[in-house]
Amino acid sequence: MRRLSDKLAHIDAALDGGSEVPGARRPGALTLEQIRLRPAALPECDLDEVDTSTSFLGKRISAPVMVSPMTGGLQRGGDLNRRMARAAEEAQIPFGVGSQRVALEVETRAKDFQVRDVAPTIPLIANLGAVQLVKGYGADHALRAVEMIEADGLYLHLNAMQEVVQEGGDTQWTGVLRAIEGVCLELARRAPQVPVFAREVGFGLPREDVRRLIEAGVAGVDCAGGGGTSWSLVEGRVAEAEAFRQLGDVFADWGLTTPEAVLEVRSVAPSLTLVASGGVRTGLDVVRLLALGADVAGMASPILRAAADSEEACRAFVGSVLQQIRAAFFGVGARDLASFRSRPRLYRVPSLDPLQV
Numbered sequence: 001m002r003r004l005s006d007k008l009a010h011i012d013a014a015l016d017g018g019s020e021v022p023g024a025r026r027p028g029a030l031t032l033e034q035i036r037l038r039p040a041a042l043p044e045c046d047l048d049e050v051d052t053s054t055s056f057l058g059k060r061i062s063a064p065v066m067v068s069p070m071t072g073g074l075q076r077g078g079d080l081n082r083r084m085a086r087a088a089e090e091a092q093i094p095f096g097v098g099s100q101r102v103a104l105e106v107e108t109r110a111k112d113f114q115v116r117d118v119a120p121t122i123p124l125i126a127n128l129g130a131v132q133l134v135k136g137y138g139a140d141h142a143l144r145a146v147e148m149i150e151a152d153g154l155y156l157h158l159n160a161m162q163e164v165v166q167e168g169g170d171t172q173w174t175g176v177l178r179a180i181e182g183v184c185l186e187l188a189r190r191a192p193q194v195p196v197f198a199r200e201v202g203f204g205l206p207r208e209d210v211r212r213l214i215e216a217g218v219a220g221v222d223c224a225g226g227g228g229t230s231w232s233l234v235e236g237r238v239a240e241a242e243a244f245r246q247l248g249d250v251f252a253d254w255g256l257t258t259p260e261a262v263l264e265v266r267s268v269a270p271s272l273t274l275v276a277s278g279g280v281r282t283g284l285d286v287v288r289l290l291a292l293g294a295d296v297a298g299m300a301s302p303i304l305r306a307a308a309d310s311e312e313a314c315r316a317f318v319g320s321v322l323q324q325i326r327a328a329f330f331g332v333g334a335r336d337l338a339s340f341r342s343r344p345r346l347y348r349v350p351s352l353d354p355l356q357v
Contacts (some may be wrong), residue, residue, distance in 0.1 A: 029226075029260065030257055030260050031227060031257050031259065032227060032285050032288055035259060035291070035292070037287065037291060037344070038332070040332050040333035042333070043331070043332075045330065045334075047326070047327075050334070050335055050336070052325050052326050052336070052337065053337075054295075054296075054337050056094055056295070056296055057094065057123040057125075058123075061094060061122070061123065064286065064295060064296045064337065065286045065297050065299060065321060066093055066094035066096060066123075066297075067093065067095045067096060067298070067318075068277045068299060069300070070084075070098050070304050078111060080307045080308065081112060083310075083314050084303055084307045085118050085119040087307070087318045088122055089122050090315055090318075092122060093318070093322075094122055094124070095119055095123070095124055097126065097127050099127050100127055100128055100145045100148060100149075101132060103145075104128075113148060115149065116150045123152040125153045125155050126142075126151035127157060128141065128154070128155070128156055129157055131176055132170075133179035133183060134174070139182065139186030139190070142196075143187070143190065143191060146194050153194060154195070155197050155222065156180055156183065156196060156218075157201055158198060159231065160173055161203050161251055161254050162235055165236055165244060165247050165248045165251060166244075167244050169235075177212055177213075177216055178216075180198065180217075184216055184217030188217065195273075196217070197218060197221060197273075197275070198213045199221065200221075201224055201231050204223060204225035204226060204255045204257065204258070205256075205265060210265050211268050211269075219273060221272065221274060221275070222274075222275035222276070222277055223275070223278075224261070224276075224277045224298070225256045225277075225279070226253060226254070226256065226258065226278055227257050228277075228278050228301055232251040232252050232254055257278075258289065261278075262274065262292045263293070265293070266292070270293075274294050276289040276296075276297050277297065280297050280298060281302050283320070283321040283322065283327070284328050285297065286324075287328040291340075291344035292346070299321065302317065303318065
C-alpha cells in the first residue's frame with residue numbers, strides 16, 4: 001500500500017499541469033483539437049429551450065458529463081472529494097471516486113471517499129483496481145467498495161502501463177480478465193442494480209480488449225484515452241530512481257487518444273454504455289466526444305484544480321462547463337441530446353473532410 005507522501009506527490013503532480021501531454025507530442029494522432037462541429041447559422045430553436053439532460057445509471061442528470069475518479073485516501077484528497085462532490089450534486093452530474101483500495105485495507109480511510117451525505121441524489125461510482133483481483137481481492141471487496149459509498153455503479157480500473165512505470169508497481173496481470181468476469185457474475189447475482197464498468201486511466205481501450213471485456217460481462221466502459229494527465233508521466237515525475245523517471249517520460253504519450261479510443265469502442269460496440277475521459281477541458285470537448293459516440297464525457301484535472309482553489313471556484317467551473325455544453329447544442333441547432341445525435345455535424349481540420357463515425 002502506498003505511503004501518504006506518495007499520494008500527496010501524485011496530487012501535486014496532477015495539479016501543476018506538468019503531467020499533461022500536448023497534442024504536438026502525438027504526431028498523426030486524432031486529438032480533440034482536430035474535431036470541429038459545423039455551425040448552424042439558423043439554429044431554429046431558442047437557447048432557453050435547449051435541454052442537455054440525459055439518464056445515467058438509472059438516474060436523471062442535467063448534462064452528459066461527470067466528475068471522473070481522481071483522488072482519496074488521505075485528508076487532503078478527502079477534502080477535495082467533498083468539494084467536488086458538492087459541486088456535482090449542485091449541478092446534478094455524476095461523480096466517481098478514486099481507487100478505494102486504501103479504504104478497504106485501512107477502515108479509517110473510508111471517510112475520505114464517503115460523499116453521499118453531500119451528494120444524496122446524483123449517481124456515484126465506486127472504484128477498485130482490476131489488478132487487485134489477482135492479488136487476493138474479489139467480489140466481496142467489490143461489494144464493500146460499493147456499499148462504502150452507497151454507489152450506483154462500480155469501476156474496475158485498468159492501469160497496466162502506470163503500474164509498469166510505478167516503482168514497486170503491480171505488474172502481474174495474468175488472469176485479470178477472468179477475475180473481472182468473476183466479479184461481473186457475482187455482482188449480477190448479488191447486486192444486479194450496480195453495473196460494472198471497465199475503466200482505463202488514460203491509455204485508451206483498443207477494440208480487441210473491448211470485445212473481451214464485453215464477453216466478460218461488463219455493462220459499460222470508460223475508454224479514458226490520452227490527451228490530459230499522463231499517469232506514466234506522473235509516476236515518472238514522483239519516482240526516486242532515475243530509471244523510472246526515464247521510463248515515465250518515454251511512455252508519457254503511450255496509447256490511444258480519447259477520440260481514437262471512442263472510435264475503437266464504437267467500431268465493435270455501437271450500443272454499449274460508453275464514458276469518454278482524458279483531456280476533456282471544456283464543455284465543447286464534452287460535445288465533441290458526444291458527437292463521436294460517447295454517452296457521457298468525464299472531466300478530471302480541470303475540476304481538481306478548481307477544487308484545490310476553493311469550493312466556490314469548483315462550483316463556478318462546473319457551472320461554466322454546463323453553460324458551454326448548452327451553447328454547443330444551440331450552436332448546431334439541437335434542442336436536446338436526441339436531436340444532437342441525429343446530426344452531429346462533425347468534420348476534422350485541416351482537411352474539412354466529414355468524419356466517418
